[in-house]
């Protein structure tokens with residue numbers, strides 16, 4: 001039996017760069033396939049996975065710099081692979097790391113991550129993923145234990161292993177992301193990554209040298225204490241998923257946890273921050 005899909009016709013103004021951002025975010029809430037249109041994009045999601053509140057939580061709908069409207073209708077299933085293959089180009093970060101789909105040609109960069117995103121966030125197209133990749137490329141990961149919290153497709157944990165990490169835990173609260181990360185870990189022949197479905201409550205008793213969390217301002221504020229509690233002295237914390245305006249409150253929270261701010265990256269109003277842990281844990 002073929003699945004019933006909902007087709008959303010999104011009108012995005014201004015179209016650039018916000019259509020790409022919206023597409024990446026829709027991927028994180030279950031949209032499987034996209035098609036660019038004159039005024040924005042069409043997005044498709046299986047009816048059984050659609051949740052009326054899903055769009056409200058997306059950054060794009062809160063962003064004052066963009067106006068988004070949409071109409072929706074029910075459609076029969078089509079060949080989604082073919083659809084999204086047309087719409088997903090490989091991403092190259094700083095000339096050093098390519099994130100590509102299995103059907104793209106092998107990359108010529110030093111590092112390559114192969115991702116079949118299906119329904120999960122993390123193809124490298126989103127500014128926050130891009131900046132986290134940049135920060136990871138500049139962090140010493142050799143023989144380090146890494147936590148990738150909110151792993152999406154698993155892209156950051158996979159890159160961490162390729163950069164020499166001893167071990168990575170990749171955790172996501174979303175079932176689809178958990179399953180997709182497992183598939184992508186296998187696809188990249190990673191041997192040292194464990195994937196879990198869950199949240200910061202899974203961290204008790206763990207210890208890491210590097211903690212990566214690209215989620216959103218509110219979850220980060222809520223869970224930073226738990227991330228700090230598992231970060232070894234001298235360890236690195238990489239955060240993204242928020243805007244320039246959110247920096248003061250996040251820095252204040254980190255400072256109260258003795259996490260020392262060291263670096264900021266910025267792309268289309270999105271931000272990524274790097275902190276060092278100055279205190280002993282446990």
Ligand SMILES: C[S@@+](CC[C@H](N)C(=O)[O-])C[C@H]1O[C@@H](n2cnc3c(N)ncnc32)[C@H](O)[C@@H]1O
Nearest residue numbers: 121122129150151152172173174177199214215
């Ligand atoms: C912005 S995406 C980042 C995905 C990927 N790490 C990347 O950089 O592209 C955020 C992810 O965090 C997950 N998430 C949301 N709340 C979470 C929580 N409390 N604990 C763990 N993961 C969470 C979402 O399901 C989503 O996959």
